Amino acid sequence: MKQNEGKKERKSLVFRFLNTVEQVGNRLPHPITMFAALALFIVFLSGILAAAGISAEGEVIDSTTMEVTTQTVSVVSLMDRDGLVYMLTHMVTNFTEFAPLGVVLVTMLGVGCAEGSGYLSALLKKTVSVTPAKLVTPMLVFLGVMSNVASDVGYVVLIPLGAMVFLACGRHPIAGIAAAFAGVSGGFSANLLIGTLDPMLAGISTEAAQLVSPGYVVEPSANWYFMIVSTFLIVALGSWVTDRIVEPRLAGGVKQTYGEGSEGGAADGLSGRPADSPSDRSAVSLTSRERKALRLANISFLVLAAAIALLAWPQNSFFRNPETKSLISSSPFMTGLIVLIALLFFVPSVVYGRVSGVYKGEKDVCAQLGSNMEAMGGYIALSFAAAQFISYFNYTKLGTILALKGADVLGHIGAGGPVLMVLFILLAAVINLFMGSASAKWTILAPVFVPMFMLLGYSPELVQVAYRIGDSATNLITPLMAYFAMVVVFAKKYDDNSGIGTLVSTMLPYCICFLIGWSLLLILWMGAGLPLGPGAGLMIS
Structure with a gap:
């Protein structure tokens, strides 16, 4: 009895802390005002620091030429003539070239039609009816982790779908957003497959390693074994945090049902009842016309997917890189993947809408496309x-x-290798709060820490793994992550009162658990002396 009371008290303390984080965060201005104020703050801060002559020196790898050079980097002021000209002449291009903008809007053309036609609703009803309730959260986190092989697709497709899946199960939709976001962003480096990030980081690591050992090559598969195990770790941790901390807190500690007519938004015809038993699952059954429409829509999806696969199969396919013939690395297929995803949603949606009677003709489809963009205002x-x-x-x-x-501070700490490795993970995690690009940070950190750890006997592959852990875990709580603003908007769809504070407080438990759990996995891995990937050990001579 006392043990249960102790658990409740600890949970209450955690909830109170997260509620405080949320309240403080949501007392901040509207996210639009917040980002505008931060932009102005950067303008004034850059002017002050530039006038003070703040700079830093270090070895940096040029991500284009892969040459290592010693550079002195000084603060660039936005308050002098060049800075004012930059702001004036780049304001439009900053907006139009904002990476997530085009990706989100193009994807929503297809996903919005899938939602508006009822195709997604029917598909989710079918999925809920055959998926065991206990597997919904792990499945969502796992799909989020695996989506990283397709670059940023998980952000714009899986995160909004996470809310819909949870809503279809009668669960809190923002918990679904959190679970998907945790897999997509917090588990960014983990995967069962070699993704687009692996060769990019390996190239930078190779150049840094050759500062100590000319001819040393870090392969793209260098972290593969560790990342496979990390996938299951992230799924387990993400599922536990969702079910034990995030969702109970969002529900105020009381089991609630979400769905059509309930607080938090309509569910587009979803029952909103938890699908925990056969009788519950009958509430998400489909009519005969819906079943026919879903069957034909799924067939059209499979035909289109098969056509894309057949076009991509030949070595001379226009989908492949013309030089390397790769379908993954720098290929038209990966560059155009967002368009293909939009088509894979759009075509079945039109088929479903036409058969189900939602779309009477092409004017209805065009009206839906316009409605999709209105919702993204x-x-x-x-x-x-x-x-x-x-x-x-x-x-x-x-x-x-x-x-x-x-990097300079950590490099001068006289600690042992394992302790430095953990400190390096924390350094990467903190820097990630202020510098979003994984490859950009690695071009700065690799020339310092790869040689340093090599001289201590640790392999570049191990240093790269440590960096990836820190770089991934804090993606969930930094507004500098390009898709952070998009997730805030998705959450506001289900709760008008949610804001930056809501998202940060919701994702903070994932961030902490991922950092601790992933670091412990690395320590255990080092203790067992296991290889990180094919031919990639922990130590070097």
């Missing part, structure tokens, strides 16, 4: 402010200087 406005903030931060070199200063 808030995100477009938020993207404008967020794009300026991120652009100004990058222009001023503040993130680069912070990384170089942090």
